[in-house]
Amino acid sequence: xxxxxxNSKIIETEIPMGTVHPAALEPYRVRLFVEDEIxxxxxxxxxxxxxGVERIMEGLPVEKANALTEKICGICSNAHVWNSVRTAELxxxxxxxxxxxxxxxxxxxLERLHSHFLYLAHGCEVLAHETFSMRVFYLREIVMExxxxxxxxxxxxxxxxxxxxxxxxxLDSKRLERLANxxxxxxxxxxxxxxxxxxxxxxxxxxxxxGVLPQKQAIKLDVSxxxxxxxxVVYDLRTTMSEYDPFDFNIxxxxxxxxxxxxMMRALESFESIKIIxxxxxxxxxxxxxxxxxxxxxxxxxxxxxxVPRGTLYHSYAxxxxxxxxxxxxxxxxxxxxAMQYACIGDQITDAQLCIVQCDPCFTCTDxxxxxxxx
Numbered sequence: 001x002x003x004x005x006x007n008s009k010i011i012e013t014e015i016p017m018g019t020v021h022p023a024a025l026e027p028y029r030v031r032l033f034v035e036d037e038i039x040x041x042x043x044x045x046x047x048x049x050x051x052g053v054e055r056i057m058e059g060l061p062v063e064k065a066n067a068l069t070e071k072i073c074g075i076c077s078n079a080h081v082w083n084s085v086r087t088a089e090l091x092x093x094x095x096x097x098x099x100x101x102x103x104x105x106x107x108x109x110l111e112r113l114h115s116h117f118l119y120l121a122h123g124c125e126v127l128a129h130e131t132f133s134m135r136v137f138y139l140r141e142i143v144m145e146x147x148x149x150x151x152x153x154x155x156x157x158x159x160x161x162x163x164x165x166x167x168x169x170x171l172d173s174k175r176l177e178r179l180a181n182x183x184x185x186x187x188x189x190x191x192x193x194x195x196x197x198x199x200x201x202x203x204x205x206x207x208x209x210x211g212v213l214p215q216k217q218a219i220k221l222d223v224s225x226x227x228x229x230x231x232x233v234v235y236d237l238r239t240t241m242s243e244y245d246p247f248d249f250n251i252x253x254x255x256x257x258x259x260x261x262x263x264m265m266r267a268l269e270s271f272e273s274i275k276i277i278x279x280x281x282x283x284x285x286x287x288x289x290x291x292x293x294x295x296x297x298x299x300x301x302x303x304x305x306x307x308v309p310r311g312t313l314y315h316s317y318a319x320x321x322x323x324x325x326x327x328x329x330x331x332x333x334x335x336x337x338x339a340m341q342y343a344c345i346g347d348q349i350t351d352a353q354l355c356i357v358q359c360d361p362c363f364t365c366t367d368x369x370x371x372x373x374x375x
């Protein structure tokens with residue numbers, strides 16, 4: 001109680017944000033419970049984007065179901081179709097051509113770059129620094145044009161199919177040369193951005209120590225991806241994926257689990273994606289990009305997990321007469337919602353949206369979860 005104000009008392013207040021908010025890329029609802037401008041509790045509710053994708057997939061031919069998964073998200077569309085196709089390949093014991101695996105890696109890492117650049121640009125926008133935001137969007141545009149070159153589309157590239165990649169995604173010498181040259185341009189531009197960003201004392205003071213997620217809490221909440229590694233946990237699912245065995249890259253970590261650590265995670269991890277793409281371009285094996293040497297059969301429920309820009313993406317389904325049964329899709333943001341809520345607590349209400357954004361939420365592809373309320 002403030003002694004200068006007789007009989008004063010703290011009044012708990014609820015501040016609603018959303019479902020549409022200028023700092024949010026998608027609709028979701030945030031409830032902030034504050035006392036004297038300090039967030040004491042936060043609640044994030046999704047459900048606005050629910051489209052029943054898993055129900056629609058039920059009974060579809062597996063090829064059509066795979067194509068549908070690409071529509072789940074406009075940021076990680078390739079990740080969804082890759083993991084859905086990978087699920088079928090695991091169940092049907094399909095060994096894809098090595099060249100196809102390399103092309104999948106190239107597209108996957110390009111998607112990681114465009115996702116991380118979007119994250120950095122959005123973060124700068126929330127920080128009210130439009131110049132930095134536009135600089136990153138310029139770099140992202142290079143990546144989007146590369147994805148368009150490979151798949152013929154800037155959002156849904158339709159790269160992976162059962163047995164490999166589509167023939168239209170084949171990389172000839174001109175495409176490989178452009179990829180190599182653009183990696184040099186991206187590295188130069190990203191280096192310049194990171195140097196400018198980290199040397200801005202006002203920005204750095206604004207994001208240091210804000211939205212702290214302790215490592216123990218991150219593990220307890222089952223946080224994954226860069227948001228987990230930002231707390232110092234050395235874990236990247238790519239190190240367990242056979243597709244990444246031929247590539248040399250570092251697992252980037254930060255220690256503080258705050259907004260600064262999360263922003264630096266994505267920036268530094270982007271350098272590793274550039275490194276992986278360069279290796280794939282340089283060592284791209286000869287051979288076909290797709291195999292048709294496999295037969296459809298019924299399977300039990302098959303599970304596949306891959307590392308996508310936000311963490312661990314889970315797909316599972318069974319095959320019955322070539323059709324999908326019992327599909328379940330779980331995205332990283334499902335687990336990371338807890339981290340977003342926790343990160344707000346103890347900070348000023350003006351920092352709340354920044355604390356949420358630091359976990360890189362993607363609720364459009366998360367929106368299939370249900371909450372069971374026990375009475």
